[in-house]
Amino acid sequence: MNKHTETKNSSGKGEGEITSVFNRRLFLRSAGLATSLGTIVIAAGCNDDDDDPMIPGTGDTVDLGSGDIGVLNYAYALEQLEAAFYTQVIQTPYNGITDAEKAILTDIRDHEIVHRDFFKAALGDKAIKGLTPNFAAIDFSKKEAVLGAAKLFEDTGVAAYNGAGKLIKDPNYLLLAGKIVSVEARHAAVIRDLINPKSADFAGDDIIDANGMDKAIAPADILAAVKGYVKDTITGANVGK
Amino acid sequence: MDIFKIIDQFQQIDGDAVGRLEYASRRHFMNKIGSKLASAAIPTAFAAIVNKAFAQSAAAVDVLNYALTLEYLEDEFYKAGNAAANLIPASDKAIFMQIGKHETQHVAFLVKALGSKAIAKPTFDFQYGGAFGDVFTNYKTFVTVSSALEDTGVRAYKGQAGALIADPQILEYALQVHSIEARHAAVARRLAATLLGNTAMKGWITGKEGAVAAIYAGEDNMTQGGVNLKGLASKSDAAITEAFDEPLTKEAVLAIAGPFIKK
Numbered sequence: 001m002n003k004h005t006e007t008k009n010s011s012g013k014g015e016g017e018i019t020s021v022f023n024r025r026l027f028l029r030s031a032g033l034a035t036s037l038g039t040i041v042i043a044a045g046c047n048d049d050d051d052d053p054m055i056p057g058t059g060d061t062v063d064l065g066s067g068d069i070g071v072l073n074y075a076y077a078l079e080q081l082e083a084a085f086y087t088q089v090i091q092t093p094y095n096g097i098t099d100a101e102k103a104i105l106t107d108i109r110d111h112e113i114v115h116r117d118f119f120k121a122a123l124g125d126k127a128i129k130g131l132t133p134n135f136a137a138i139d140f141s142k143k144e145a146v147l148g149a150a151k152l153f154e155d156t157g158v159a160a161y162n163g164a165g166k167l168i169k170d171p172n173y174l175l176l177a178g179k180i181v182s183v184e185a186r187h188a189a190v191i192r193d194l195i196n197p198k199s200a201d202f203a204g205d206d207i208i209d210a211n212g213m214d215k216a217i218a219p220a221d222i223l224a225a226v227k228g229y230v231k232d233t234i235t236g237a238n239v240g241k
Numbered sequence: 242m243d244i245f246k247i248i249d250q251f252q253q254i255d256g257d258a259v260g261r262l263e264y265a266s267r268r269h270f271m272n273k274i275g276s277k278l279a280s281a282a283i284p285t286a287f288a289a290i291v292n293k294a295f296a297q298s299a300a301a302v303d304v305l306n307y308a309l310t311l312e313y314l315e316d317e318f319y320k321a322g323n324a325a326a327n328l329i330p331a332s333d334k335a336i337f338m339q340i341g342k343h344e345t346q347h348v349a350f351l352v353k354a355l356g357s358k359a360i361a362k363p364t365f366d367f368q369y370g371g372a373f374g375d376v377f378t379n380y381k382t383f384v385t386v387s388s389a390l391e392d393t394g395v396r397a398y399k400g401q402a403g404a405l406i407a408d409p410q411i412l413e414y415a416l417q418v419h420s421i422e423a424r425h426a427a428v429a430r431r432l433a434a435t436l437l438g439n440t441a442m443k444g445w446i447t448g449k450e451g452a453v454a455a456i457y458a459g460e461d462n463m464t465q466g467g468v469n470l471k472g473l474a475s476k477s478d479a480a481i482t483e484a485f486d487e488p489l490t491k492e493a494v495l496a497i498a499g500p501f502i503k504k
Contacts, residue, residue, distance in 0.1 A: 107480070110474075114484040121473075166413050169406075174406060176465060178486075179465070186427035189427040189444065200336065210346065
């Protein structure tokens, strides 16, 4: 899970690692340009992470596609995971959940379902299939586990939208992403405040940099961070290209 | 690292950067950027690039100065609030110190990025011509104004995203600030809801719900991507409007912020 909080801005990464990330992205971008007339999935190029033993490997391979459609499918994939997560949270509330917490988590569930169904409708026949989540690692009976996972999903969602913004070519889609990302950021702040009330954690120094900025993370790194939570193998090499 | 790959990489960030950085030899350029990318100092490199390469881009300078105006406003507001005796209760101090810290950082970043193009800090009137006369003596008023400023900030940054679509790196930094303003807004709204006894006010914006009605016009929009979402997933209108935050034009934001600015 710590892996998730690393970004290209993190000084925790070694120089060699950063270089390899950049080279990989360069390679993918160049390849994407060179093959813009055809569709070639370059899964091997972006899969430099070891296989996670947590994944049973029973799912399908899902290609998000290219260009703006790829970005929308990327958002759709993440919203599917979030919606499934909060649906489970409300179906099997953790021990000792308060009315106030349940109201907040129900609101968030509904927002994520609206996001999910909105993207599905907007994408039409270009939409990826419904993903099969894998929440086996989350103990839904424990408050700490549920809110910890919620924090992870919300912070990841914010970083993902922030990182995808510059890949979007159509200003209407960019605005739509903007309308959604700030709602994800509101979720992140409220969840963090539930975990550590009245502290600085809602926009904590663990995630906000010295310029007062949230994270912006590229699709390849986000997909690597969430792959333990989905049974399908998601390929996003051409998102935004 | 191959020099041409680094320049290619940089071209991804700004398609025309190398062309505009005519003063730089490729080697000089590589040394500079190569070392910066390997550290946590990317924003510093960015600032230098904005300064030197985007100085000609009137649109980007405009947007950044507009952002700077709002950040100056927020920064001054929290500096005054955090310094005021007996205003913010000890229980909430950590929240406003953190928000204030971020606004100071945003100002510093923008001033550095804009260099000589940065506008001077205006003179502010946080009493808003008398409407918020007790803003630094009554915590309720302070939190009311805080929630309004943060929600306006979110709407303002969102409204500029399209104008930055040709400047991908500036767009990304704007988005990274935008989501911070939204984090601030959520917490300020929840504090305001409690202090004002307004149970309809949440961290997210239901319809047009907020402590200062004037700034929430259009937040109750139900149409996204050209489609009215009423009934989507059998969710309520409340949930649908909460799920999407709405932008404001620069003109609308400056009309709201105007009374704060004495100049």
